[in-house]
Amino acid sequence: MAPISARRSEPRRSKRLKSKMASDHELLQTKPDGSATCASTHCTTQRKNKMARIIAQSDVTLPDDVVIEILSWLPPKPFFRFKCVSKSWCALSSVAYDLNKHFQPTAHGLFYNTLPMEAGEVDYFSTNASSVGFVNFSAEASEVDNTFNISLDSDNLKVVDCCNGLLLVKGWDLGSGHDSDLYVYNPAIQNILAVWHIPPLKHLSRFYEAFSLAFDPCAQSQIHVVCFTGWCKEGVEYNYFQTFSFKTGKWKSTKKLGHGVRIITYVQGTFVEGRVHRLTTRKEILSIDPNRCSYQKTQTPHSHPSSHVYIGQSQGLLNFLTFDNNLKLSIWTLKSFDSQEWVLKHQLSRMNSVKNLVMHPGNNILFVASQHNRLTSVDLNTGKEEELCILPRGAALSHTSPGCIWVYMPYYL
Numbered sequence: 533m534a535p536i537s538a539r540r541s542e543p544r545r546s547k548r549l550k551s552k553m554a555s556d557h558e559l560l561q562t563k564p565d566g567s568a569t570c571a572s573t574h575c576t577t578q579r580k581n582k583m584a585r586i587i588a589q590s591d592v593t594l595p596d597d598v599v600i601e602i603l604s605w606l607p608p609k610p611f612f613r614f615k616c617v618s619k620s621w622c623a624l625s626s627v628a629y630d631l632n633k634h635f636q637p638t639a640h641g642l643f644y645n646t647l648p649m650e651a652g653e654v655d656y657f658s659t660n661a662s663s664v665g666f667v668n669f670s671a672e673a674s675e676v677d678n679t680f681n682i683s684l685d686s687d688n689l690k691v692v693d694c695c696n697g698l699l700l701v702k703g704w705d706l707g708s709g710h711d712s713d714l715y716v717y718n719p720a721i722q723n724i725l726a727v728w729h730i731p732p733l734k735h736l737s738r739f740y741e742a743f744s745l746a747f748d749p750c751a752q753s754q755i756h757v758v759c760f761t762g763w764c765k766e767g768v769e770y771n772y773f774q775t776f777s778f779k780t781g782k783w784k785s786t787k788k789l790g791h792g793v794r795i796i797t798y799v800q801g802t803f804v805e806g807r808v809h810r811l812t813t814r815k816e817i818l819s820i821d822p823n824r825c826s827y828q829k830t831q832t833p834h835s836h837p838s839s840h841v842y843i844g845q846s847q848g849l850l851n852f853l854t855f856d857n858n859l860k861l862s863i864w865t866l867k868s869f870d871s872q873e874w875v876l877k878h879q880l881s882r883m884n885s886v887k888n889l890v891m892h893p894g895n896n897i898l899f900v901a902s903q904h905n906r907l908t909s910v911d912l913n914t915g916k917e918e919e920l921c922i923l924p925r926g927a928a929l930s931h932t933s934p935g936c937i938w939v940y941m942p943y944y945l
Contacts, residue, residue, distance in 0.1 A: 596624055603628030608720070608944050639892055640676060642667040642899060642907070643699065644937045645690045646926040664691055664701075666940075667907065667921055676719050676942070686713065691936075693745040695803045697943025698725065700745040700757065714743065716755055716778065720942035725755060726778050739763040742797045744808045746775075746822045749943060753779045756822035758808045760795050769794065775822040784825045793818065793829070800890075800936040802845045805869070809850060811843050817852070819869070833864045833874045844891035851877075851891060859883045863898075863912070878912045890937050901927075901937060 594602075603611060603625055611632065615625035644665045666676060686703025692714070693700040699719060704712035716726040730741075739762070746756040755778035762771040771789040776782070794813050795801075801810040808820040817830040835841060835854040842853040850866040852874065863878040884902040891898055896912040905923040910916070 596620075599624050600628045600631065604631040606632070608942075612944070639669055639894070639939050639941055641669045641940050642890070642937050643691050643694060643940050644923065644927050646924060664689055665924065665927060667923070676940070691938060692743050693800065694938035694940060695745040695747045696749050697941055698745060698747050698755070699938075700743060702730075702743075714757065716745065716747075716757070718943060719940075720944050728757065728776060740797055742795060742810075744801045744803075744810060744820075746803050746806075746808050746820075748803075748806060754823070755779075756808075758820050758822055759783075760797075760810070762794055771795075773820060773827070775820070775825050777822075787825055787827070789818070789827070790829075798936075799842060800938070802843055802850070804845045804848065804850045809843055809845075811841060815841055817843060817850070828869075830866070830869065830872050833862075833876075835862075840886065842889050844889070846891045846893060846896065853889055853891075855883065855886050855889070859885070861886070861889075880910065880912075880915060888937055890939055892939055893941060899937065899939065907937075 599621055603614060603621070606614060611625070611628075615622050644667070646663050646665050668676075687705045689701055689703050691699055692702050697718065697720060699715075699717045701715045701717050702712055703715060712730045714728040714730060715724055717724055740760075742760045744758045744760075746758060748754060757776040757778075758773055759776070760771070760773045762769065764770075769792065771794050772786050773789060774786040775784045777784065792814065793816075795810040795818060796813055799811045801808055803809070806821065806823070808822060810818045810820070812818050812829075815832050815835065817832060818827055819830060820827045832841070832852045833854075836856050839854045839856045842855075844851050844853065850869075852864040852866070854862045854864075856862075859882055861878075861880040861883050862876065864874040865877045867873040867875050878896075883900070884906070886900055886902055887905075888901040889898060898910040898912055899920075900908050900910060901923065902908065905925065905927055907920045907923055909918050909920055911918075
């Protein structure tokens with residue numbers, strides 16, 4: 533039997549702990565959609581840290597299911613703060629991460645580039661100041677850094693690619709000639725993962741340079757950048773690609789593409805099944821394996837020569853999209869890379885004049901930038917359209933010039 537003093541101290545200690553937990557519970561409020569958020573008037577950083585110290589210093593061990601329940605309701609910033617309370621909390625955080633709706637693959641918004649205006653028109657090839665715009669879809673997206681001013685040291689910035697929550701951003705200064713840098717940037721946690729310096733372009737006829745980002749969240753250290761280059765010399769066209777590995781910090785050997793295999797630089801690529809996919813001028817899909825530095829070509833469904841073509845991925849499947857002169861949109865899904873069999877999944881008629889398209893990675897939703905920079909979402913299951921906003925006039929959206937939009941789904945690890 534425990535001493536009397538010990539037996540008497542137990543109720544008092546329990547009351548104190550309950551009082552502190554009840555007080556700290558008031559720091560969390562629940563939104564109408566069921567997600568937890570910090571009360572703006574009470575949930576200060578100091579009180580959060582105090583709560584962490586209380587739990588860490590307490591000699592009362594909470595059951596694992598209670599810890600998981602607590603972590604599964606926290607927003608991203610408090611989640612990563614509280615997982616550092618103890619080793620046991622850190623071990624349980626992986627389970628809570630999968631249950632936490634804040635980390636589910638949901639679209640938080642769209643990134644797009646804004647370009648300078650010249651005589652009232654967008655100058656797509658100007659070297660003057662450019663910036664990055666962001667369309668907000670959710671309350672959580674208010675924490676997304678779309679200015680990059682704090683982290684990236686460049687006067688001018690533009691998004692080159694987006695892959696599984698990471699951005700490939702090109703930055704340059706007005707007085708630096710053609711020198712520029714590439715950043716792999718995570719806007720959710722405002723963290724730079726890698727930086728590469730791009731030397732000035734060579735003085736060769738019709739020289740072009742395009743980049744794609746490859747990132748698989750299941751293999752966090754395997755970040756690759758695929759660089760496509762090409763030029764014409766004495767009437768002969770040369771096209772190459774090479775990959776940069778974040779893990780090794782080196783460029784892999786340059787590989788020459790087949791004769792006449794040239795990517796369309798103004799059509800964005802996509803990353804599916806561990807490969808980067810880009811559309812070629814022959815309306816073939818070039819699939820690059822960045823680990824092996826190899827490629828294969830996939831034939832696309834027949835389309836009219838004047839149709840605008842796009843590629844994208846949704847729910848882990850590669851899609852080929854065509855938009856013809858009759859304002860009809862057709863979406864094909866690749867059933868198998870081995871058989872190269874395509875299946876027609878959706879057809880939409882009487883679409884407005886389309887400037888650019890991008891697919892939602894997780895749902896059957898299509899985002900369309902149309903005439904007058906109207907941004908709408910289209911539910912491919914029902915055909916229902918919803919206007920989201922009007923993008924600024926300087927937004928780079930043209931399907932015949934280097935302008936793209938990217939669906940952003942945050943990555944927090």
